[in-house]
Every structure is written in structure tokens, then in C-alpha cells.
Amino acid sequence: MPATGDELGRRLRDGDLSAAPAVLNLVESRAPGHKDEIDALLHAVSPAALGGEARAHVVGVTGPPGVGKSSLLSELVRTWRADRRSVAVLAVDPSSKRSGGALLGDRARIAVDPADRAVFIRSMAAGGRLGGLAPATRAAAHALAAAFDVVVVETVGVGQSETEIAEVADTVAVVVQPGGGDVLQFLKSGIMEIPDVLVVTKADLGQVAQRSRRDLHAALRSLGARDTEVVAVSSLAPATGFDELVAALDAHRDSLDITARRLEARRASALADFVAEHGERGRRALGGQRSALKLLGVQDAALDVPALTRVLEEAAAS
Ligand SMILES: Nc1nc2c(ncn2[C@@H]2O[C@H](COP(=O)(O)OP(=O)(O)OP(=O)(O)O)[C@@H](O)[C@H]2O)c(=O)[nH]1
Ligand SMILES: [Mg+2]
Incomplete structure (x- = not known):
């Protein structure tokens, strides 16, 4: 039984470097259900779960x-x-x-x-x-x-x-x-x-x-x-x-203002993940790059990347 995203996130939070190979296997996995597990992993290492920005x-x-x-x-x-x-x-x-x-x-x-x-x-x-x-x-x-x-x-x-x-x-x-x-x-x-x-x-x-x-x-x-x-x-x-x-x-x-830089990075990552999944059509459905970033810019700073990606998916579908 492979480790779950939540479990791996907990090990990383505890500073367990030996979790790294399993983390890579999970994020590169195409197995059914892997997406939910990756979301769980990212949630488990989000600033909300860490109590601040990641240390690295x-x-x-x-x-x-x-x-x-x-x-x-x-x-x-x-x-x-x-x-x-x-x-x-x-x-x-x-x-x-x-x-x-x-x-x-x-x-x-x-x-x-x-x-x-x-x-x-x-x-x-x-x-x-x-x-x-x-x-x-x-x-x-x-x-x-x-x-x-x-x-x-x-x-x-x-x-x-x-x-x-x-x-x-x-x-x-x-x-x-x-x-x-x-x-x-x-x-x-x-x-x-x-x-x-x-x-x-x-x-x-x-x-x-x-x-x-x-x-x-x-x-x-x-x-x-x-x-x-x-x-x-x-x-x-x-x-x-x-x-x-x-x-x-x-x-x-x-x-650096690390909080500001990481917040910007999470928003840019969410948009890039969305475009990787939904292509240019998806980007157009959001009214283009600029309005997508604007939409992300008004979201709660505590949201992790998967949550921000879901915001874009809901906006594109509506
Ligand atoms: N003289 C000299 N040669 C170097 C130095 N660093 C790398 N090289 C040589 O440059 C060549 C390419 O080095 P790599 O480190 O493989 O370069 P790279 O940017 O990783 O190359 P790719 O992975 O193909 O993009 C090799 O033949 C190295 O030996 C250096 O500081 N001095
Ligand atoms: Mg190289």
C-alpha cells in the first residue's frame, strides 16, 4: 500500500527527508485517485498546516x-x-x-x-x-x-x-x-x-x-x-x-518579502496547473491571463495551490 498524500505531508512537516522518493513517485503518478492524494499532500504542507511559509x-x-x-x-x-x-x-x-x-x-x-x-x-x-x-x-x-x-x-x-x-x-x-x-x-x-x-x-x-x-x-x-x-x-x-x-x-x-513572493508563486502555480489541464481554451474561458490573475489576487492568502486551481475551475465552468 503506497503512502497517502496526507501521510507524506506529515513526514515532510516532521523534517523526514527520507520521504522524498515517495513524494516524487506520488506527484509523478498517473494512477487512479492520484490527483486527490497530491492535493492532500499539498494541503498538508500548506502555510496553514505549517504555521507559516515553508522553511526552504x-x-x-x-x-x-x-x-x-x-x-x-x-x-x-x-x-x-x-x-x-x-x-x-x-x-x-x-x-x-x-x-x-x-x-x-x-x-x-x-x-x-x-x-x-x-x-x-x-x-x-x-x-x-x-x-x-x-x-x-x-x-x-x-x-x-x-x-x-x-x-x-x-x-x-x-x-x-x-x-x-x-x-x-x-x-x-x-x-x-x-x-x-x-x-x-x-x-x-x-x-x-x-x-x-x-x-x-x-x-x-x-x-x-x-x-x-x-x-x-x-x-x-x-x-x-x-x-x-x-x-x-x-x-x-x-x-x-x-x-x-x-x-x-x-x-x-x-x-525578499518571502510571504509576498510565495503568495504570488502559489497563484502563478495554480494558473499554470489550470492551463496545463484545460489548455488555451480554459484560459480564454477565464477571460485571459490578466483576469485570471486578478481573480486569484482577491482570494484568501491562506489557500493552497489545489484550492486556488479549484477557484479557477469553478470560474471557468460558470
Ligand atoms: N573549463 C571548464 N569546463 C566546464 C566547467 N563547467 C563545466 N564544464 C564543461 O562543460 C561541459 C558541459 O558541462 P555540464 O555541466 O554538463 O553543462 P550543462 O549545462 O549541465 O549541460 P546540459 O545538461 O547538456 O544542458 C562539460 O564538458 C564540462 O566538463 C568549468 O567550470 N570550466
Ligand atoms: Mg546538465
Whole structure:
């Protein structure tokens, strides 16, 4: 008999990290009745049940294929563990529709100590679009945030993926290739929203990485984004820049109004879940994105994601 959503939620509330695999199995399940169990899980880890917002720092890490995300996460997890923080990583794998990327075989995996019980890593299937999050990923991130100190959601993409990941993450780190001008152009033209932290990888390449860092820093200042830090890291041994990266992520978290950010994230998640289920027709039935968000904006702040999704379903049906 598999664990119920309510039971798993209780274990997470008690800080039981060993519940993580069963939580992932549940949110990815297609078995009959699984939806009610997922709702029960999310209800059991809602701020109402927790007596406040979930403890974790939810960090989004996003960047183009081959930029060095997996290598970076191996080092970042090591740095957090040295600080005794428990870490869950949900790596959204776009491989089903991969168009180029790190050359096959040139792809690093996130490397962690398999005996370390306070680290949980899982690949998850992508949502509809490149960089898109599946409802299961949002549910997993919300649930695991009740038990882990850090929950990372990693996605592949550039220019769009940051917007989706901002729907679940407290802090979004965009990972940039040294010498790659895409992000600079996207930022300047306003295609891309300003990330919370920018990370230039492969700092061991020297000049080119330092130059990218300076250019990005200058571009951000000219856009008036004085608070976005640009950090350069190298994930090759001996790794460098990771204490600085952790400090930049922490500083962003400390600057947040976490209650407001999480409330916004729950509302955005509910709408995304609704659209995943009912498609564009559903969105139109609500009078479009803007009026759907307006409807969510007047709901009780204590409602969890499934309850907010039901509000949308009732509105669309009436
Ligand atoms: N020189 C150098 N190479 C790196 C560094 N980080 C990663 N690489 C190399 O870059 C390649 C891609 O690294 P990954 O960590 O797999 O990059 P990724 O962003 O996870 O790639 P995808 O999963 O395909 O999107 C590998 O060959 C890595 O060895 C770094 O800091 N310095
Ligand atoms: Mg990777």
C-alpha cells in the first residue's frame, strides 16, 4: 500500500527527508485517485498546516544547454553540505526534445555522495515547452520545501525559462557561458526579465569569463538593476567562486518579502496547473491571463495551490 498524500505531508512537516522518493513517485503518478492524494499532500504542507511559509530556500537555476549547470550544481551542493544544509535538486530534463546542447558524452551529471542522506537528486520530465515546468515539478518543489533547507529547480533554456522558474523559485540564478552575448542582448532588449543572480561559468578560461562578468555588470547597472549580483565560478578542480555564489543567493533571499513572493508563486502555480489541464481554451474561458490573475489576487492568502486551481475551475465552468 503506497503512502497517502496526507501521510507524506506529515513526514515532510516532521523534517523526514527520507520521504522524498515517495513524494516524487506520488506527484509523478498517473494512477487512479492520484490527483486527490497530491492535493492532500499539498494541503498538508500548506502555510496553514505549517504555521507559516515553508522553511526552504527555493532556488531556480537556469541556462542554455552545455553552459555548465550540472557541474556547477555538483559544487554548489558540496558547498551547501559543508554548511550542513540539506538539499533537494529537481533537474528538469528536456532530453525528449533536445536540439543540440552539450555534445553527447560531454554532458556532466550532478555528482554527489551517494551515502549522504541529506541530499536528494531527481530528474523530472519537462512540461510542454522548452524550459517549461510540468505540474509534477511545481508540486514536488512546493512539497519538498517543507523539509529541506534548499530546494533547487534546474531548467534548460534562455530568455523564457526564467519566467517559468520564477513561478516556483524564491531566487532565480541565470547561468551564462563566458563570451556568449545572448543574455546580454536579451537583457538590453528587455526580452528577458532581470534575474536575481547571474552566474558566469568556466571562470578558469580566464579573460573571457572576467570580461563577460564586467559586461553583464555594466549592462545591469545601465538598466538600473543595482541589486543583481554577477558571480563568476569555475567548477573544475580546484573549484572557485562558490562561497561568493552562496553568499549572493543568501543575500537575495534575505532581501525578499518571502510571504509576498510565495503568495504570488502559489497563484502563478495554480494558473499554470489550470492551463496545463484545460489548455488555451480554459484560459480564454477565464477571460485571459490578466483576469485570471486578478481573480486569484482577491482570494484568501491562506489557500493552497489545489484550492486556488479549484477557484479557477469553478470560474471557468460558470
Ligand atoms: N573549463 C571548464 N569546463 C566546464 C566547467 N563547467 C563545466 N564544464 C564543461 O562543460 C561541459 C558541459 O558541462 P555540464 O555541466 O554538463 O553543462 P550543462 O549545462 O549541465 O549541460 P546540459 O545538461 O547538456 O544542458 C562539460 O564538458 C564540462 O566538463 C568549468 O567550470 N570550466
Ligand atoms: Mg546538465
